[in-house]
Amino acid sequence: MNLSASAAETLRTALGDLLDGLPPKQASLAVDRLIASYRGATPTDAPILRDRADVAAYAAYRMPATFEAVRSALEAFADAAPGWTPQSQVDVGGGTGAATWAVSATWAGTRPVTVLDWAEPALALGREVAAAHPPLEDVRWQRARIDASLVLDTADLVTVSYVLNELAAPDRAALVDAAASAAQAVVIVEPGTPDGYARVIEARDRLIAAGFRVAAPCPHSAACPIVPGSDWCHFSARVSRSSLHRQVKGGSLPYEDEKFSYVAAARFPVSPAPARVVRRPQIRKGQVLLDLCEVEERLSRTTVTKKHGELYKAARDADWGDAWPPVS
Numbered sequence: 001m002n003l004s005a006s007a008a009e010t011l012r013t014a015l016g017d018l019l020d021g022l023p024p025k026q027a028s029l030a031v032d033r034l035i036a037s038y039r040g041a042t043p044t045d046a047p048i049l050r051d052r053a054d055v056a057a058y059a060a061y062r063m064p065a066t067f068e069a070v071r072s073a074l075e076a077f078a079d080a081a082p083g084w085t086p087q088s089q090v091d092v093g094g095g096t097g098a099a100t101w102a103v104s105a106t107w108a109g110t111r112p113v114t115v116l117d118w119a120e121p122a123l124a125l126g127r128e129v130a131a132a133h134p135p136l137e138d139v140r141w142q143r144a145r146i147d148a149s150l151v152l153d154t155a156d157l158v159t160v161s162y163v164l165n166e167l168a169a170p171d172r173a174a175l176v177d178a179a180a181s182a183a184q185a186v187v188i189v190e191p192g193t194p195d196g197y198a199r200v201i202e203a204r205d206r207l208i209a210a211g212f213r214v215a216a217p218c219p220h221s222a223a224c225p226i227v228p229g230s231d232w233c234h235f236s237a238r239v240s241r242s243s244l245h246r247q248v249k250g251g252s253l254p255y256e257d258e259k260f261s262y263v264a265a266a267r268f269p270v271s272p273a274p275a276r277v278v279r280r281p282q283i284r285k286g287q288v289l290l291d292l293c294e295v296e297e298r299l300s301r302t303t304v305t306k307k308h309g310e311l312y313k314a315a316r317d318a319d320w321g322d323a324w325p326p327v328s
């Protein structure tokens with residue numbers, strides 16, 4: 001089993017074991033309450049994850065999906081920075097630790113990690129789940145509030161996953177600036193909605209202004225070629241659902257697709273993909289239509305036909321979010 005599949009499997013088992021003890025009725029009620037909180041007006045001035053039932057529901061209902069979204073973003077980042085491995089990580093608004101699991105699924109080895117969050121029950125459950133995973137033995141789970149006074153310890157990598165949407169604009173700016181001051185690389189992931197994309201673009205602009213280069217998903221560090229309001233850049237990660245996940249979330253499909261937007265940027269030189277597939281490829285008879293964002297700072301549609309030989313085979317295998325042409 002590869003690194004990534006093995007971390008995903010360990011996470012699934014650890015969540016399953018942990019939640020076995022939680023009565024299904026209580027889990028469903030906590031999920032309903034969470035959904036209502038997340039639909040409500042954000043930001044809030046107190047943690048949404050208030051107690052163990054909330055956090056257990058979050059872990060079952062959302063953590064497998066946020067883990068897969070961050071893992072996809074990190075994989076694209078690792079492709080653009082092939083010689084680089086983070087020696088330390090700070091995960092801001094890390095909650096139950098999905099992004100720390102995703103880092104361990106992308107780069108082998110252990111590294112000092114600090115998870116910061118204001119919700120103590122999330123940190124406690126994160127610590128418990130991580131105990132099942134030796135690469136996460138060196139994690140500090142630390143209570144901290146994200147606001148204008150936030151200063152982060154230096155780290156190779158700062159991750160910020162599904163957090164900006166819970167913050168007011170000044171705190172979002174303060175968080176991105178603090179990450180830029182502390183890190184060699186910053187990876188920010190948000191829900192794949194028009195608003196999530198807008199927050200990612202806002203963060204991307206701040207990182208570039210602070211001297212970072214974009215490693216992924218964009219092939220360049222110039223302005224995003226999407227006309228504001230006309231579309232939003234987002235990707236999709238497949239999340240396999242355990243029976244417990246199905247029980248908590250309802251539905252019978254063995255998987256779901258998590259939509260996310262992201263930016264991965266670094267202070268050191270990176271090699272972004274020459275182009276990225278920004279929609280699900282359309283496979284027609286003898287041809288594949290690829291929507292690309294290109295290094296020339298534009299969006300384009302390329303048709304790859306059988307006449308293109310090996311490239312056609314690659315196009316048939318290409319997935320939404322992949323580099324194009326594929327990284328060999």
Ligand SMILES: C[S@@+](CC[C@H](N)C(=O)[O-])C[C@H]1O[C@@H](n2cnc3c(N)ncnc32)[C@H](O)[C@@H]1O
Nearest residue numbers: 066093094095098117118119145146161162166
């Ligand atoms: C949607 S969860 C994401 C958790 C985790 N990063 C993930 O990807 O699964 C948002 C997290 O941000 C934390 N958070 C929100 N606002 C915060 C603030 N002002 N200070 C510290 N943590 C905050 C919440 O407690 C929660 O754990």
